[in-house]
Amino acid sequence: MRNVVPLVIAFVAGVTMMLALFVPVLQPLQERASVWFIILAAIAFLIGGTNLLLHHARKIAQQEAGWGFSAVTLVSFFITVFVGLAKWGVPPSDAYPNHPWSGNYITEGAPLWWLYQYIIDPVTSTMFALLSFYVASAAYRAFRAKNTEAMILLGTAFIVLLGRCSAGTFLTSWVPESLEALTFPGATAVIMAVFTTAGQRAIMIGISLGVAAISLRIILGLDRSYLGADE
């Protein structure tokens, strides 16, 4: 029963979504399935939050390596959830001034807005920005012209890196307009429009065929990996 119910749901939902593309009568069912999916997606946030809570609570309880980070994570999690759910410090909206919870949870100046603006925003941006340091280190250590393919890749990277900044424009500004493809920006455009696009098309077609195959396997119950590792 534990396995059959999800398989039936997957089969019915999958077949409905597929047939609705060709049978207009089934469109309301497709829409209903979509709405259910969106509700489930929202509930997944609760499951995700609970999972985060349990995972880090266990690490703290067992004092595993790095449990201090888990403590910081949980404290931040509880503060953010409390401030957001309680709409702490949020003034009532203009439309309903007598209802204390009528304001928008992310109103400018409210604590949650402050958390977002001065903690979440800079911290996540910093994490992303750190990539530039590792890419630079990798460029020095790993980007070696060891064979013909690597040399082609290296040459392409050179052209694109220069073509995507002002240096490329400046260095080839003397090239006549009729030979624009020989400038760094022009060559970059050609690489993107011809080679990259051709490669991407091939990859997309391959992925699409793979997705179609996997979807069919899931609908038919041949692929049960989504039910968990034990299945």
Place this chain on the structure above:
Amino acid sequence: MLDFLNRLDRRWIFLLMALAVAVPVLCKPIFPEQPSPLTRKLFDTIEELPEGSVVYMAFDYDPPSQAELGPMAKSFVRHCCLKKHKMIFANLWPAGPPLVDENIRNVVNGEFASENFVYGEDYVNLGYRPGNQVAITQIATDLRKIYPTDATGKNLGVLPLTRSFKNIFDADLVLNVSAGYPGCKEWVQYAGTKGDLKIGAGVTGVQAPQLFPYYPDQLVGILAAIKGAAEYEAAIAQKYPQYADPQKNEAIKRMGPQLFAHLLMLALIVLGNVVHVANRRRGGVR
């Protein structure tokens, strides 16, 4: 020397990268930008829409991509305000709504405060919805099923701008600022394929190559990374001289740090390969 380069501590590289970015950030050098054909096409599409056209602003990004995508989102809003287009903002990324609010606050109600754009008539903020591509499918079939109210809880039926807006095909243009999944690819696949829909995209540099196959049939134009945003700002500045001042253009200002970071990367690649060749000649392959 070769031994030193072989054992080069990566912290020196980190320091060089920090300097390559920090010095231009502080000195603010400005370099000229020219719109590429992809950028020009998107700019012309918005420019040629009749005044008062409805533009659906799908801002699918969050703070990690703000440095790259924020300037192009701002430019899209700025351009729509200049053309007095009606704007419907929406977001499919959970951490994204404050960034939409920021654009509304700084551009619609800040930079264009004198135009007195009215909420509900000139612009509406629908807010965030989960569901990724399924949410896009719903927006493409029946918007009210997924957005019965706007971000503040107002019924879409009472707002003049959304009263007769049934689905995405009632928009004259979709402008998608996308940091990944769900994003531009999903908008093309799950909304664009259902009918005649014009979609313009502003995306991260990593995403751009995946979207080139969709141009020019499914996408009317693509802004790729901060360079695309700078080109778009240049296009606006060429048409609207009040924006010719580079200090008003975030992306153009950011092209300075980008230039020096790219040059450093090239220098490091060359140096790394010189070391590699020298090692091979010496007989010790590393």
